Amino acid sequence: MAIKTEPFILNMGPQHPSTHGVFRMRVTLDGEVIVDVEPVIGYLHRGIEKLAEGRTYTQNIPLTDRMDYLASMTNNQAYVTAVEKLAGIQVPERAEYLRIIMAELMRIASHLMGVGFFLNDLGALMTPVLYMWREREKILDLFDMLCGQRLTYNYMRIGGVSHDIPEEFLSALKRFIAEMPGFTDEYDQLLAENEILLVRTKGVGILPKDLAINTGASGPVLRASGVKWDIRRADPYSIYDRFDFDIPTADSGDCYDRYWIKIQEIRQSTRILEQAVAQLPEGDICADVPQLIRPPVGEVYSRIEAPKGELGYYLVSDNSIAPYRFHVRPTELINLTALRDMSIGWKIADLIIIFGSIDVCLGEIDR
Amino acid sequence: MTVCLNGEEVAKKIGDAFPNSIDIADKATIIAKSEYLYQIAEFLKNNSDLKFDYLANQVAVDYMDYFEVVYNLVSLEYNHSLTLKVRCNDRENPTLPSVVSLWRTADYQEREIYDLMGITFTGHPNLKRLFLWEGFPGHPQRRDYL
Secondary structure (H helix, E strand, O other), rough: OOOOOOOOEEEOEEOOOOHHOOEEEEEEEEEEEEEEEEOOOOOOOOOOHHOOOOOHHHHHHHHOOOOOOOOOEEEEHHHHHHHHHHHOOOOHHHEEEEEEEHHHHHHHHHHHHHHHHHHHOOOOOOHHHHHHHHHHHHHHHHHHHHHHOOOOOOEEEEEEEEOOOOOOOOHHHHHHHHHHHHHHHHHHHHHHHHHHHHHHHHOOOOOOOHHHHOOOOOOOHHHOOOOOOOOHHOOOOOOOOHHHOOOOOHHHHHHHHHHHHHHHHHHHHHHHHHHHHHHOOOOOOEEOOOOOOOOOOOEEEEEEEEEOOEEEEEEEOOOOOOEEEEEEEEEHHHHHHHHHHHOOOOEHHHHHHHHHHHHHHHHHHHH | EEEEOOOOOOOHHHHOOOOOOEEEEEEEEEEEEEHHHHHHHHHHHHOOOOOEEEEEEEEEEOOOOOOOEEEEEEEEEOEEEEEEEEOOOOOOEEEOOOOOOOOOOOHHHHHHHHHHHEEEEEOOOOOOOOOOOOOOOOOOOOOOOO
8 A cells, every 4th residue: 555645844943053043944845855945034134224224324334244244344345345436435555455355364264164064064063163263263363453353343444444454463464374275275185085075065956057147146156056257357346456366166066066166265365365465555544535425426236256255235325424225235145046946856964055055144144 | 347338229229129118228227117127138138249147136226206126237248237227106006027037036136125115026936025024014125114
């Protein structure tokens, strides 16, 4: 006699260790196989876009820290770049270099967290994360030295940055740059050919190239699917055209490639840091801007390559002291669009690593 | 460097295919008539000289007299970009055609706009509130919501 079976619905989250925040997946399962996934979000919605309409342009900088809180520096950078574009402000050269140094350090820190927790989800409980944390700690110490904060920096200002680097910063940064390639090799030694990692991630959660473009994926997710698209090269902002670096891409678009791309990007960011430190000029760190900025009437869409992908700001000004409309292009929310396509047909244990490989931070998804 | 296409030239091309479908076109943007939005979007995506395969960003702005939905389009192949806008004058029941079937990027973004701005997208496969719960009163991103 045939046993009658039917699919059932499982709620994963909102409180689940693998979601790194409050995120719920409504999973339809046939036994252990995934039939459908529907993300349910909004548990961390703070209405940042609405809040920002009632605050001045400068007061909004700390709000951006609280979006993707694992990459606050690049959030700052995306926002101040957009305001500068809107108001036509020129940034001094030294400030541009300092911004790039901080942004690339942030990229390394964010990728380390991304990779570390991805391996954590995979079952390599805490050991890889602690290796990654060892280096991330050094970056956070550098930021602490710089602005007294370890998570929400509020470092960049419209027209420049808030503080110049302290005396001991450069030598500590140089030491970090010298050590980092060795640490990256160590990760490769531990992980790149690890059999369990390969078996669990190779060929799992494939995102084909055309689907990646159609669903608007960006950053490591897009590049792992074989699209050579990095805004630092495609549409250079700040002074990225002065540096020599490669854009790593992979072709299969599986979980392993998304992991591998991040490790390669850590290497490239170290290269950029090396060049930026060598070229760092003397000079002003902030342009002369009025305390209350009133950009001319108009709108702007400005985007940068944040660690997790294209982070854009759409700002509308009505020539008052607060933005008329403040909108963030949510990198990670859009990267999640393809989650359903990537997970269907895989087992529930794979869903966790597929979700982990996208590398999300709920602070930005919900805003 | 991403080239911003001249809106007037692109509007001319669109005008050849769909006469009277464009309201205003200047150097930076094209403002399309809302009833032609889907056809224009399809044209921009499939035309071999334009090939806008990537919808980078979609945002709604409340200008009190009308809602404006902005589509920031990018072509990854040619590395050029275009800003397409569409206006919606009805404040009580604003409706626009959905572009999810062309660019799936619009899936969550249209849900977000529906949730916070209250614009309905016809043809969206799963138009539900994204951040707020069902039954939340009003649409908080509107300028007159206090």
